[in-house]
Amino acid sequence: MEHVEFEKNIKIDKNDALIIVDMQYDFIPGGSLPVEEGDQIINGINDIAKLFKKKTAQVVLTQDWHPKKHLSFASNHPGKSPGDEYISDNRAIGPILWPDHCIQGTKGAKFHKDLKVDLADKVIKKGMNPSVDSYSGFQDNDKKSETGLREYLNSKKIKRIFVCGLALDYCCYYTALDGFNFGYKAYFLVDLTRGVDLPEGNIKTALETMKKTGIKFVNNESFK
Ligand code: VGL
Numbered sequence: 001m002e003h004v005e006f007e008k009n010i011k012i013d014k015n016d017a018l019i020i021v022d023m024q025y026d027f028i029p030g031g032s033l034p035v036e037e038g039d040q041i042i043n044g045i046n047d048i049a050k051l052f053k054k055k056t057a058q059v060v061l062t063q064d065w066h067p068k069k070h071l072s073f074a075s076n077h078p079g080k081s082p083g084d085e086y087i088s089d090n091r092a093i094g095p096i097l098w099p100d101h102c103i104q105g106t107k108g109a110k111f112h113k114d115l116k117v118d119l120a121d122k123v124i125k126k127g128m129n130p131s132v133d134s135y136s137g138f139q140d141n142d143k144k145s146e147t148g149l150r151e152y153l154n155s156k157k158i159k160r161i162f163v164c165g166l167a168l169d170y171c172c173y174y175t176a177l178d179g180f181n182f183g184y185k186a187y188f189l190v191d192l193t194r195g196v197d198l199p200e201g202n203i204k205t206a207l208e209t210m211k212k213t214g215i216k217f218v219n220n221e222s223f224k
């Protein structure tokens with residue numbers, strides 16, 4: 001990624017939270033909504049999670065957790081296919097439809113076995129309302145109901161959030177934006193994310209929008 005400046009001299013402390021977004025089988029190659037190279041970020045995420053634990057910061061996992069009849073699935077719209085454009089009222093669903101993924105209780109909804117889930121202090125599930133999607137770890141797409149993440153972070157006096165995981169241009173992006181808009185300083189661990197880039201160009205737009213908004217970018221060097 002060109003034109004991105006990485007923050008320097010970031011010292012993690014107890015008012016920081018690492019938010020690891022949707023590291024579930026369905027988003028990893030072999031799953032139903034695979035993000036290219038999604039498996040390649042697992043070790044790096046484990047390493048950064050260890051650093052956060054060592055510094056007594058919070059580690060939070062989000063988990064996409066859909067009912068089988070979720071309206072973000074193309075299979076629940078006769079005649080539609082995954083990737084087709086679809087925008088419902090309030091942008092509750094869309095801008096595109098997805099293959100069936102992260103159905104509650106299935107293997108695809110489980111965290112990848114190599115992810116060190118024991119390092120997590122909290123798991124936040126999202127996307128349970130069948131007619132509203134939740135890309136953000138904080139709230140539903142229609143902004144009418146929250147997941148409990150903000151309440152949790154506030155109970156721990158969190159001031160800064162660091163976002164990584166899958167997918168860069170959907171759930172990571174909306175989590176970072178909401179976090180910023182809810183008043184946290186928001187940092188994006190861009191090397192520890194991968195995107196779907198649907199529609200094409202979506203990753204670039206997401207990165208530009210975050211930069212413009214005031215979300216900061218960090219990499220491994222930022223913590224040294
Ligand atoms: C996601 C599409 C649908 C994500 C979740 O985790 O980025 N993307 N559901």
Ligand code: ZN
Pocket residue numbers: 064066072101102127
């Ligand atoms: Zn989903």
